[in-house]
Amino acid sequence: MRRRTRLSHLPLNALRAFEATARHLSFTRAGLELRVTQAAVSQHVKVLEDRLGVQLFRRLPRGVALTDEGQLLLPSIVEAFGRLTETLNRFEDGHYQEVIAVGVVGTFASGWLLPRLDAFRKAYPRIDLRLFTNNNRIDIAGEGLDYAIRFGDGLWHGTEATHLMGAPFTPFCAPSLARRLSRPADLKREVLLRSYRQEEWPRWFAAAGLQSPVLKGMVFDSSITIASVAARGFGVALLPAALFQDEIRQRRLVRPFQIEVALGDYWITSLHFRRPTPAMLSFKSWLLETIAATKRSPGKQAGT
Incomplete structure (x- = not known):
């Protein structure tokens, strides 16, 4: 039985050579991108093929073509290099830039959160906050979100909800x-x-x-x-x-009557099994503290 190949045993240069060759379908053009010779790229790919025990390319008179095995391997290699690049890009001036993705119902985003985003950025310059607005219909897991700010009763299956504010x-x-x-x-x-x-x-x-x-x-x-x-x-x-x-x-809208009705509240939600990162905890704490401060001082301007 053939011994399994461990990822740690695969040389990085061989993986880079395979990915570049698969994009260009040419050892020569891959070599130009990687600043090595065509022969070096070909040798790196050969090393990878030997380690895996499969042929990844068919050598053609002009260029190469991916085999079925090569086509199966390529998406995983592209994803791995993409995630590695994204992670490395988060380092700036010796600090790690954490990313959090938050889905926000549009009314809360425009009416409360957006005017205060500059204050959050100044308080947490190392957090890369990515906002995705919606009309309150959202799938946290399916959309890859860390948090979702929603309007309703706080009861959403599979989520943990923390109350933010009422909005009669x-x-x-x-x-x-x-x-x-x-x-x-x-x-x-x-x-x-x-x-x-x-x-x-x-x-x-x-x-x-x-x-x-x-x-x-x-x-x-x-x-x-x-x-x-x-x-x-x-x-x-x-x-x-x-x-x-x-x-x-600005008197674009006026309130003819004082009668109010409670139809739901705003909540910040996350998946039950989602372990919060430091950036997630910072954002949630900032949100709750800022809302509490606004309630204590209703006339306080956003960002001050």
């Missing part, structure tokens, strides 16, 4: 539209902008002591889009006031 919803509209609203029942005459969560307006009307009208018209998958449509005077939006402070301060 209340009606908002353009100032021109607000002038014709004197009592909550007046909303029944207006266009009520809706999200894919169909229970939002009925629950708000119930909190106001009213029967909800029949809802119809366009449906949006983002509170950001709904807010933009409302600011243009096309209808009334139900939004979390805490995440649209800029629009409120």
